[in-house]
Amino acid sequence: MTHFPILKRIITLRLFLITVFSISLLSACTNENQSAKADYSIIPLPQQVVLQSDKEPFILDKSTKILYLENDNESYQLATFLAAYVKECVGIELQLTTKDEGENIIKFQIDDAIDKNPDYYNLSITNNHIIIQATSGAGIFYGIQTLRKSLPVENINNVSFPAVVIKDYPKFSHRGVSLDVSRHFYSADFIKKYIDVLALFNMNVFHWHLTDDQGWRIEIKKYPNLTKIGSQRSETAIDRHSEEYDGKPYGGFYTQEEIKEVVEYARQRFITVIPEIDVPGHTLAVLASYPELGCTGGPYQVGRDWGIYEDVLCAGNDSVFTFLDDVFTEVVALFPAKYIHIGGDECLKNRWMACPKCQERIKSLGIKVKKAAPVGEQLQSYFIHRVEEMINKKGRSIIGWDEILEGGIAPNATIMSWRGTDGGIYAANRDHDVIMTPESHLYLDYYQSPDVDNEPYTFGWLTDLEKVYSFDPIPAELEKDQQKHILGGQVNVWAEYLPTSKNVEYMLLPRMAALSETLWSYPQEKDYNNFVARMYRQSLLLDKLGYENCKQAYGVQAKYDYNTEMSEIKITLSTFDNAPIYYTLDGTAPTEKSLKYSEPIIISKSSELKSLVVRNGKQDNTYSKEFSFNKATARPIELKNQPDKKYTFNGAVTLVDGQRGYKNSYRTGSWLGFLGEDMVATIKLGDQVPISSVKLNQFVNSRGGLFFAKSIKIEMSDDGKTFREVSSKTQPILNEHIKPQIFEVKETFDTVKANYIRVTLEAIDGLPSWHEKAGAMAYIMVDEIVVE
Template structure:
């Protein structure tokens, strides 16, 4: 340890640029770093230099500095200080999200081709500072930053974290805290799983029973394959005003929220509220158990399509995101096979199987979503492939072709299914469950395994690399009832997935990631965020 510090000191004294690897502890690891001789001293007198185009970023940075010093810094149009600059020409070099961070002895310059690039430069600056910098405000505080030039951009445009709140509602404070950590780690998609069998968590004005009935369940299964119950009811939902507040909070952190409204399966909370939506006609209460359920939306009933279109109309009007997730996983086809109404529709439309009917249904939803200027996304069952060991092959004989505008979120099945999807023209987000599910314990997915995940599967023809949008990591909450337990599952693996999504493969280094992680963990300690410790 002492020898490495001595070598670094020699390099700094010489003023020679070195690559990202010395004492610059930033997650995700930047693409290129050059360290020079000398330091910049950040004090309470440091000002922010910003013009109107970077006003949002200036306000954000001012709030960070106020946490450190107890007073907001002055924001000026000219002078020396921390300069925020948008240079559209940088988009050619760094894309929409890249940035350049230059620390000199008299000033710091953060520039990007877009506001997002500038915002991410601020996140890297934050990580150059001591973990305790943003805590315990003190006007006399001084932070020393090495003179450095960082040039950085992400490997993938889709770097997502998914939170399931249907099974266990966590609330606005928890969501905002997660958005803060996502922003620090340059993750840009918050995938919000808001509806499922065990709870409907989003207010829909047209259908108030979805929340007055569908957000409440009488009890909760205590463990897998167990008849034991927790013995207490569970409920909670977000009003549209609360969702707008969270959307605005995310937008300030350059995070896009992709809502998920499950269909045609995982719909029993909605069916409990409006029983005519279901196939069985027996669902009148929100389930208290987890797993694959029997009932689903009755896709043979025209009234169900009208209901779903009205739901999506409110959702699409609420969320600025151009992508809406419709789920589409784990439909119980045996229920469809036993429904005379559904079998009549299959015969009428000349369909070959329940999976063929699901594609027919999904295409109708996709057409509606497309017509509103948005794009539909779903789990990879929407392609009609057999991805489950319990599924009868006869149920997944398909003639229909899924709409090409659909984005596929791959979570289960043979990895060859990704090759098949991209070669057929689909964009794919890789969320392979065995490597990205945060509800899995650390024995199943240790930090090393999370870090080693590559969204581009081995053997994929390089001509299809651009079809892989990136990755998602998923926090399913069936067995994760509390925020404390949730954080234990998420952290520190979220940092590993952030680096998977951002850092080019040539710059990834697990041992150096761990060195940077120790600094990040000190921040989590100060924030009282529970995280897993090896």
């Protein structure tokens, strides 16, 4: 591969393009008699952009023609794409031609000697020509996408393309995006629309998650019950861990003809479709269709709830492998991809351990108890090895989630590392190829903004745009000679809480674009504000194309710092482009006549911040945050035991930050979670403060292991060393599951004066005997301590 240095002048150019070209574009008039300038500050950012400032620009107008090779279907298809994109963006209809008429023409040139990277392209623009040179049709396609993203998005008469040379290629070969269609089903037409937006951002793999407990979505002609029974569930769970259902039958599947259409549609856009057929777990829809393939024989029903089920394919039953061999025979006939994804994740072993056939299989294989690999994991390894062998015989290779490392990795498997990066590092160090897709950074069924009450309801946790953009697929711990095994990365879109295609689009965009830049450009020094400026411009195209996309990153961003000695909160507001911000602190709606933000805001009493950004004469959505002060707010606080790492967030100050935690925010930073340990918080109140009540909230989600504390105790002190108890009480002991909900705990007592207060929530001994995970440690989930 030919490499091009990232020169200082190119970095300067990038900043220039963002600050100057974007302004000219965004302020362009929509009048069709107007012209506009193309803007090369796109996503993903090309590897090298060199403006030819001494040369005249290329003017694209209705006289411009696109040259394609006669009798060359791919060349014609590429020319058709470009013509459609231009008309879509600016309303100019370009003619296609097979005659090189010299001037005002766009040309494609394929030369396999240009570069070894099949996705490489060289885009050269002069006053007479736009020429895209590439090693293959894929490179031409990516050059076309660069032209497309450089266009304005208003109907105009002509576009001026500054003379430029762009040399570009991707860093990683696997630039993936998944979509789960089992939990919720989306039409084949939407799948094509999904593929279109992948193509826009140079992603080249569509991972189609077609089967799971909640629905089988691919027609298999030899096993019609998979779609007749397995594609339909009787109803669907409402909320998380609620055991409430909507009472509405739900289903759908793709015929083989529809799948062929989608695969061809993707191929034309240089996107490979990798199907996922989940085994041996996540197979309840299979068992409902063919009960004889399970350990118990059923009866089974297609999953109504989200989560993991005990019933899985029987590892001791040879008919299971006959069934899978038949299924994969039809699958490989539909999908020409090198890989078949076989899942392999979250397979519970309970049924296997109680199944006579599985126990006989364990005995025949000579599987023994090992400290490093339990019997169940070794049996799963046998299962995965056997599936890999049958797929290898069909000329394909497998990808599996990182659980397939357990018990012994299959010889030729590629690992998709989702439980962090450790699995990927382990596999790469053993010469296995790896695709990095850690849940922490690349699962897009998580909230995009901490303002969860104004976001679509979803699984939980918080993965904002900046976090996705920060991800590096090559772990620092991986030795240089093993880095070649990192094929790339992938964002995953799981659909439990995405009932509509618009929900999917919103969760995908713009976060997918953040990963696209990492996988394509691989910037060594990332400038997030620079990226957001370019993404803001690209969002105008997404809007025009009809894609829902989150705008949170373009609005007011807030950062909170706590001065616990002064009991003050400092609020710092910003925007990616330093656009003016106006705000109020009394809860009234801000306008351009409100206070203009110029320096951090200091508050020391209850306030309701509302702010807005004004950009190009337009007001953005209002950002708001309410702060409720009490005698503990922003005071020094110490914890005897630290929260579990999953629920640490901002640490102890979370309990005195003046912000109330809501039900939907317990995974996004508003609550602290203590696992199996007491919550003991000591707060320094100041000089002899009178106190008569203490209250706090607990979030209880019994199915998730979030329980009431055993008891609550309030203590006071004058010196922070010797404490006296003023109140205590025991709390409810659950004997069955309850709906997830917030419970307020309030202790009232005769007024006392103290300098310190200590609040203790006593942990229960473990999950009760009636619980599915009896004996495991329970969480205490707690928020704001209010002292009055």
